[in-house]
Amino acid sequence: MENNWKGLASKTFFGRPTPDLARSLLGMVIAHDGPLGRCAGRVVEVEMYRGPDDRAAHSFGGKITPRTRVMYGPPGHAYVYFVYGMHYCLNVVTGPPGSPEAILIRALEPLQGIELMAQRRHLEITGSVSNLCQLTNGPAKLAQALGVAQQEYGLAFFNSRLQLYHDWDPLASEEIATGPRINVNYAGEAAQYPWRFWIKNHLCVSVKDRIQKTKT
DNA sequence: ATAATGATTGGC
């Protein structure tokens, strides 16, 4: 399989604290070698979910269930879950074993396997930037585009058909925006935590930064 | 065994 990017992330890369890792993931590339070919995209938006104390996290309260089990294992593995009866979402497990934390990948910039992604998403390619972003500008959209589902549960990003690559140098903090997580309003106080991170002004972010309207 | 609910999306 070809490798256009700077380097595969190492197992030890995933050992850093979750807030650091969440920011580090921005600008990196996720690739998946599925039966129909290879697809890849640049990470432009993530959210972190932090173990037993985070009301918004599936691991809140320290519950270990078949679904959340992988979050209690070592970092760098894929936590894939099914929601709303029809969608899959992809997370990177973080934190040491016993610390159930994860980072939800919320948006990618499509880079490789565009035709295959469009096929899986049932979209036409028109060539416009906004059309391209529609392939992967949402957590369930990117899972569908990459061909990631329950089969990918538990795969290691450093050692499997699902991979995370370094590409850009780490982003400067001025290039990263933060804000509250999306759709966690049931989580009380935790709903306010600024645990969503995205690349400022990037067109593929799922929920746009508020642009100040200039009056004419 | 049964019921509630959701880390979403797309269509009206």
Next chain:
DNA sequence: CCAATCATTATT
């Protein structure tokens, strides 16, 4: 705005 659609989870 709201329906689609079902695995997971908690509860009986």
